[in-house]
Amino acid sequence: MAPPMSATRFLDALRDEGLQVVEVDGWRTHHRNAKGPWGPVHGVMVHHSATSGSADTVRVCYDGRPDLPGPLCHAVITKDGTVHLVGCGRANHAGLGDGDVLRAVIAEKRLPHADESDADGNRAFYGFECENLGDGADPWPSAQVEALEKASAALCRVHGWTERSVIGHLEWQPGKVDPRGFPMDVLRERIAARLK
Secondary structure (H helix, E strand, C coil), rough: CCCCCCCHHHHHHHHCCCCCEECCCHHHHHCCCCCCCCECCEEEEEECCCCCCCCHHHHHHHHECEEEEECCCCECCCCCCCCEEEECCCCCCCCCCCHHHHHHHHHCCCCCCCCCEEHHHHHEEEEEEEEECCCCCCCCCHHCCCCCHHHHHHHHHHCCCCCEEEHHHHHCCCCCCCCCCCCCCHHHHHHHEEEE
16 A cells, blocks of 8 residues: 655656656646545556647647546656656546456456456556557557656556556456557566566
8 A cells, every 4th residue: 555656756756767757737736636536556557548649649638538537647658758747646547447456456466357347446546648549550669668667667666566566457447458559468577677
């Protein structure tokens, strides 16, 4: 059980990992805390944005969509590997997911198949949206995947988590497919190697 990082600690953790970070105006106080609790946090959730273009992706993730107010994550990782901070606090990224998966993340054990939506993921997970159409054809540049690896490892370092605390949205919520384009097990292997 871990309290969420402050905005300053979050920024410092990313920079300490060697990432290029852009602070979007207002990100430190941009959240959905009025809609429910933020924390304790237990892990990191990875998404693809289903958008194209860095500026548009960051804008959508900050502002949200007509059916879902922003922020839609805590940070956007664009194709060039830049991390854009868009929110600090509860964000509309995970939604309801499988409580058995959450318990496995907390215990840092192998994930069960997600087949229920009975736990609040927006409370329990940091969210990274990665600029990608999510169609299986849009490429994942090495700079972007490396930035995702570093950013995930940075949060794990602060909280004392292993790579098992990093999951994809598709592992959390039935019917989700993101991130599409690379296997989460490969990302976790890279995070584990970095944490060593």
